[in-house]
Amino acid sequence: MEPIIQFAPYTGWVYPNETVFEWSVLIAVYPYLTGLVAGAFTVSSLYQVFGFQRLKPVAHMALLTSLSFMIFVPTPLLLHLGHPERAFNSTITPHLTSAMAMFGFFASFYVALLILEGWFAYRPFIVEQAQKRTDLLGRFYRLLTLGSYDVSEHAMRYDRKWIFALAVIGIPAAHGLHGYVGFMYGSLKSREWWSSDLMPVIFLFSAIISGVSLLAVLYVATCKMRKVPVDLGCLKGLAYTIWAFIMVALVLEGLEFANIVYKGREGVDMIMQYVTGPLLIPYFILQFAVGAITPFLWLSYMIWRGTTGKALVIGVTVCACLVLFSVFMMRWNVVIGGQEISKTGKGLLSYHLPLFGKEGALVAILLTMAPLGLLYVLTRLFPPWSDAATHAHS
Amino acid sequence: MPKHIVRLITLLVTLLAVAAIAKPFLTVDSFYRFGHYRADSVTEIADKELVYQTPRYCHGCHTERRAQWSAGSHKTVICEVCHGPAQGHPQNGKLAIPTDTVKLCTLCHEAMPGRPATQPQIQVAQHSGGQQCNVCHNPHSPKISTAAAKVTGNAAAGKDSAAACSGCHGADGNSPNDTWPNLAGQNAAYLARILAAYKSGDQNDAAMTPLAQALSDTEIQNLAAYYAGLNCKASTGGKPVGDAAAGEALAANCVACHGPAGRGSNPAWPKLAAQKPGYLVNVLKAFKAGLRKDPMMAGAAKSLSDTDIANLAAYYAAQSCQSTK
């Protein structure tokens, strides 16, 4: 069968091999997912490590969210690979000079860490369920207990130490998992739009705001679904976190762009033409104005006026949604945008996002939504609500 | 340590140990032998089959072509450029012989900005009137020898020798008869060349051969110089042998060598303007039949019908031979 290759239209001068976009929307979805993973884990760590007590209501949800999204993280990559069945080549014989080879190890380590931390956090619940249930699920919980029903104070002390250690190790692990992606782009000398020392940090900070925003939206949504009142202190804590990290993200992204313009290296003409042309709406309007500046101003206003109650809930939820959108646009603008500027520095290509197909819009949306389905299942198996089942911390 | 911690640690360590032990079993053969890659792949790539075989392969059988080619100006163009790769030849049959030579040859020889001046280039529209390139050019030795040797003869001495020629060719070099050609104003280099050809036997004519054989090389030079300096005259009267207008259309194909309206371009080739029509008809027919030998003219005449020949002759006969120079 004739393979279907999409050839991109272009203007100006591009290398003959550039008319095929190698990294599609799936490669923009992938850092979006790992960013949500890292960001959600940051919320959990803010509680576990830094003692932000007000975030307790979302702490366990954050772990489950991180895990749900982490399970789906390899899927856009596997769909994109030319030979997904050989994917383990990079784990069996990892080329240590390659940032991408680190993926297998970061991912495995982080998944293990998440599972472990969740296990420790939910141990009392698991033990209780193992003892109480007699159905198939009971078998599942009994398996998870590893044969030990010890929830004495002595055991719990060990558990708390492990949770703390895992939470501490988890911060660099989660950020390494997401940061190496930024490093992959930032370290490439072939594209002026990508090549930047700030790239990993930009990815990380925008990851944090996306993860925290996701938690905010999920928290409000689950409260509404469970018909319980939203803990405004917790929501405010999330809002403050988003607000603070948006500032850092904005500064970093602004700096990166300013550097390109100010240094004015070869190829900057094409970048300026691109940014003021095809990228004007996705970059300045959607990513910055709508997705970052607007929520920043709105949050600032709410913080300044001490907004509370329903107005706060609505405000934070809308801001969180805008931030989620903005961070996706950032991934899009980096991944797709970078490839739309030719390596020659003298031409522009345009990416066409197909609706169907292995690397189309529908698949991208599905992969982003599917973790929510898994999250639903996990919240059934391991209820994270602080007002319900018992946890390692009371 | 609590039981569950011990079991957990045991589980983790076991998993790590299994991974570490499994790695060499899972690693493919020959990996790490010379570096971080599968050494066998180097051999696999090196063992791939050749598609292009290089001229040495062709020369094994095609010796005559080789002789032509290696002595000609296309010796830097390998056979497979025009005929395609020789993999599987002759087992899989013949290689393609290009038919659309205009399309093929202009790939390299179309005049195009950016091509260095050392590359022979032509303005396609004005070169051959759309004829195929191999009508005039031998693709295996394409350069048309434009060796227009300088004629160093003495015109005055030539005049003395020319007395013997005036019977057929006219006292002033303008022939009285439709069959014998005008010589006045003809290119000296051409005249020298054709006389030498009659003398050596490269060309054969019942009348000219014995006459030329009696001439010395110096006399040939002198005669050429003499006739070249004479004034040509327009051809007079006579019934038209063909349709000059139709002939003009055909003559577009002849411009590259014989000049516009047959007034000449390269001195090695004859001017045709105001030449005797009867002579032109005979000569073209002789080229077509192979009686008069010239590979280019043979190609050019091959596609001409008798009517075409008559029309061409009529056209050229009607042209003015006074050069606009």
Next chain:
Amino acid sequence: MKKEDSAPTLAARRAFLAKLGGAATCAGAALGAATLGVVPRAAAKPEVTPDAASFPTKDYDWTKHQWGFGVDATKCIGCLRCVEACKRENDVPANAHQFRTWVERYVHVEGDAQVHIDSQQDPVNIEASGSEKTFRFANRYKDAKVDKAFFVPKLCNHCTHPACVQVCPTGATYRTKDGVVLIDETYCIGCRYCVQACPYGARYFNEEKGVADKCTWCYHRITKGLQPACVEVCPVGARMFGDQNDKQSRISLFIRNSRVQVLRPESGNAPNVFYVGIDKEVN
């Protein structure tokens, strides 16, 4: 930060972390040794065994050569025979979007500030050739006032410090001992990181095979004493190839007797294709 009363003391926490850190380091070291130390030693065979005497083929020893490529862009006539020959020799996908080698045309038209650059894959040129499988430059500047024009052939530079090899996660692409960068098409997973990393646009993704692909300097030909196909078919000698170890080879003489340049030297990749006659806009 408010801590719970039953929480361990700071000192106890530190002690635990220290123990954990020690355990992690030991485990990591053990794992590292297992994967990195043991395996290469076990897998590496000493090279004195009889079948390893000549590698990669019995008639060719890769330790005896260092290949290099030269391009004299002043000679190139833009006939594109090299592009077609390469496609046939190496089974490159027959389309106008994936090339192992190509030719660029640079034209300065009087009055235009920007130079006009195109290559054989430009739609105007494809129209002139009539097909995506054969190539020809359309004579589009025939009637323009051209100040300056020239052709530049390009191909993989087989760099000494290739960015593409550095970023490959599996080790599917590598540099051989005789200086050629190759791709193992049975090991490549098709992530296209290398395609992104190459500053010269020399690589492409072969959809049919699902792997990355690029010019190999016709490794299967040069190991048999022949020239790469593009060098073989060039009618004007714009391309040349040879052994940099041999001081009298065509490439060594070319480098020694001309002022040669490489493309994008600032990339740090140290390319091994040496150009004479390229201009300020060529990058």
